[in-house]
Amino acid sequence: MTHxxxxxxxxxxxxxxxxxxxxxxxxxxxxxCNDLRTSRARLLELFTDLSCxxxxxxNAADSYxxxxxxxxxxxxxxxxxxxxxxxxxxKWTDTLQGHVPSAQQDAVFELISMGFxxxxxxxxxxxxxxxxxxxxxxxAKEVHRSLKIAAGIFKHLKESHIPKLITPAEKGRxxxxxxIEAYIIQCQAEAQEVTIARAIELKHAPGLxxxxxxxTANFYQKADHTxxxxxxxxxxxxxxxxxxxxxxxxxxxxCYHGQxxxxxxxxxEAIRSLQEAEKLYAKAEALCKEYGETKGPGPTVxxxxxxxxxxxxNLVKNTLEKCQRENGFM
Numbered sequence: 001m002t003h004x005x006x007x008x009x010x011x012x013x014x015x016x017x018x019x020x021x022x023x024x025x026x027x028x029x030x031x032x033c034n035d036l037r038t039s040r041a042r043l044l045e046l047f048t049d050l051s052c053x054x055x056x057x058x059n060a061a062d063s064y065x066x067x068x069x070x071x072x073x074x075x076x077x078x079x080x081x082x083x084x085x086x087x088x089x090x091k092w093t094d095t096l097q098g099h100v101p102s103a104q105q106d107a108v109f110e111l112i113s114m115g116f117x118x119x120x121x122x123x124x125x126x127x128x129x130x131x132x133x134x135x136x137x138x139x140a141k142e143v144h145r146s147l148k149i150a151a152g153i154f155k156h157l158k159e160s161h162i163p164k165l166i167t168p169a170e171k172g173r174x175x176x177x178x179x180i181e182a183y184i185i186q187c188q189a190e191a192q193e194v195t196i197a198r199a200i201e202l203k204h205a206p207g208l209x210x211x212x213x214x215x216t217a218n219f220y221q222k223a224d225h226t227x228x229x230x231x232x233x234x235x236x237x238x239x240x241x242x243x244x245x246x247x248x249x250x251x252x253x254x255c256y257h258g259q260x261x262x263x264x265x266x267x268x269e270a271i272r273s274l275q276e277a278e279k280l281y282a283k284a285e286a287l288c289k290e291y292g293e294t295k296g297p298g299p300t301v302x303x304x305x306x307x308x309x310x311x312x313x314n315l316v317k318n319t320l321e322k323c324q325r326e327n328g329f330m
Contacts, residue, residue, distance in 0.1 A: 002130070002131060002132060002133055002135060003127075003130035003131060003135075003143075003190075003193055003194070003197070004130075004131060004309070005123070005126070005127040005130065005131075005190055006237075006238060006241035006291075006298050007120075007123060007124055007127055007298065008095040008096065008120070008238065008297045008298055009095055009297055009298075010047055010048075010095070010117055010120055010121070010124075011092050011093050011094065011095055011113060011116060011117050011120070011174065012092070012093040012099075012101075013044070013090070013091060013092045013093070013113065013114075014090075014091040014101070015041075016036075016037070016040060016088060016090065016110075017037060018033040018034075018036045018037045018040075018088070019033065020033060020087065032067065032070065035067055036064070036067045036068070039060070039063045039064040039067060040064055040114075042060050042063075042064075043060045043061060043063075043064045043114065043118075046060050046121075047117060047121050050128075052121075052125075053125075054122070054125065054142075054145075054146060054149075057118065057121055057122070057125075061114075061115075061118050064114070065111065065114075065115075068107060068110065068111055068114075070082060070084065071084045071085055071087070071088070071107035071110075072085055072107050072108055072111060082107070084107070085106060085107045085108065086105050086106060086107075087105075087107075088105065088107065088110075089103055089104070089105045090103065090104060090105075090106070090107075090109055090110040090113065091103040092109075092113040094173050094174050095120070095174050095297060096172070096173075096174070096179070096230075096234040096235065096238070096296075096297055097172065097173065097234055098297070102170060102173060104165070104166075104167050106165065106166060106167070108161060108164050108165055109165060109167075111161060112157050112161050112162055112165070112175060113174075113175075115153055115156075115157050115161070116153075116154075116157060116174055116175070118153060119149075119150040119151075119153035119154050119157075119183070120150070122146045122147070122149050122150035122153070123146070123147065123150045123183075123187060123190075125146050126142075126143045126146040126147050126150070126190070129142060129143050129146070130143045130190075130194070137198075140194050140197065140198060143191075143194050144191050144194045144195070147187045147188075147190050147191040147194070148187070148191055150183075150187045151183075151184050151187035151188055151191070154180055154183045154184045154187070155184055157175075157180065158177065158180045158181070158184070162175055162177075162180070172230055172231055172234065178226050178227065178229065178230065179227075179230075181223075181226050182223045182226045182227050182238075182242075185219055185220075185222050185223040185226065186219075186220075186223050186242070188219055189216050189219035189220050189223065189245065192212060192215065192216045192219065193216060193249075195212060196209060196212050196213055196216065196249075196252070199212060205260075206256040206257070206259035206260045206263070207256070207257070207260045209252075209256040210252075210253045210254075210255075210256035210257040210259075210260060211253075213249045213250070213252035213253040213256060214249070214250065214253035216245075216249045216252075217245075217246045217247075217248075217249035217250040217252075217253060220242045220243075220245040220246035220249065221242075221246045223242050224239055224242035224243055224246065227239050227242070233296070234296065234297070235296070236294050236295075236296050237291065237294045237295065237296030237297065237298045238296070238297070238298060240287060240290055240291040240294050241291055241298070243287055244284050244287035244288055244291055247280050247281075247283045247284035247287060248280075248281070248284040248309070248312065250280050251277045251278075251280035251281040251284060251312060251316065252277075252312060254273050254274065254276045254277035254280065255273075255274060255277040255312070255315060255316050255319055257273050258270045258271075258273035258274040258277065258319060258320075258323060259319060261273055262319075262322070262323055262326060267323055267326050270323045270326075271320065271323045271324060274316060274319055274320035274323055275320065277316045277319075277320075278316055278317075278320060281312060281313055281316050284309075285309075285313075288309065
């Protein structure tokens with residue numbers, strides 16, 4: 001089953017030379033600085049390289065972050081921070097607020113910002129893979145795994161590194177708690193979409209699919225609520241996506257709940273459930289149009305024309321007709 005996911009743009013950053021004349025004295029220190037520069041440049045290249053796979057990304061990220069640790073943690077493994085932590089200024093843009101950069105002279109800020117981009121890369125990799133027409137079982141597992149990794153990175157940054165910043169995260173910026181939490185929940189919801197698609201393919205009980213769809217809709221509702229206090233100019237398009245996915249999966253839940261009721265010969269209740277699914281699908285369709293017309297970070301697409309969306313419309317229509325026929329016989 002093919003999927004469609006909204007994606008915000010990657011963060012951009014200013015080049016860093018890691019040239020510390022008079023500080024990095026001697027060949028070993030110069031080599032470390034050179035390795036930092038090349039490993040950072042390599043990681044940034046991979047973010048936009050369509051041939052990059054998770055193994056390549058992990059190796060490149062590990063290479064850079066292992067070197068960067070020398071600027072954060074003391075080399076004698078004490079609890080003290082490195083004396084180099086505040087030696088370099090780092091600049092990063094924002095996924096929502098575009099080209100307006102934030103700058104901090106702090107290696108922890110660099111670790112968090114680069115880690116954020118690594119997590120975003122995993123979500124974008126999952127989205128590319130999930131958007132294929134005939135996604136295989138192994139590819140579906142890879143999508144699910146990538147979204148789980150992304151959620152784990154966002155969560156780790158939020159809990160272990162962002163609290164260590166000397167300058168607190170600015171409101172409405174990527175490193176602020178509301179945004180990080182929304183990214184985490186969205187990853188969880190999209191991973192569950194893959195689970196639902198697999199359950200449908202394996203013809204699991206409609207009751208199970210309905211329960212999973214309802215839980216997924218709640219994830220999207222929670223993510224939308226997390227962003228509700230943000231400036232609409234930056235968050236409107238993202239929130240349209242979360243809202244339409246909430247309506248879409250609630251419609252899914254009602255559709256499969258209707259199938260469960262029909263199997264129990266509760267035709268009247270099944271029809272009411274399918275009619276509710278029909279209303280929610282129509283609402284999701286209207287939100288798809290609004291999403292396409294809303295300005296803001298993210299792709300310019302028409303979700304209502306996507307295969308994943310059209311399939312549900314046909315399923316709701318056919319199931320409702322079946323319920324009405326069964327009811328007519330009774």
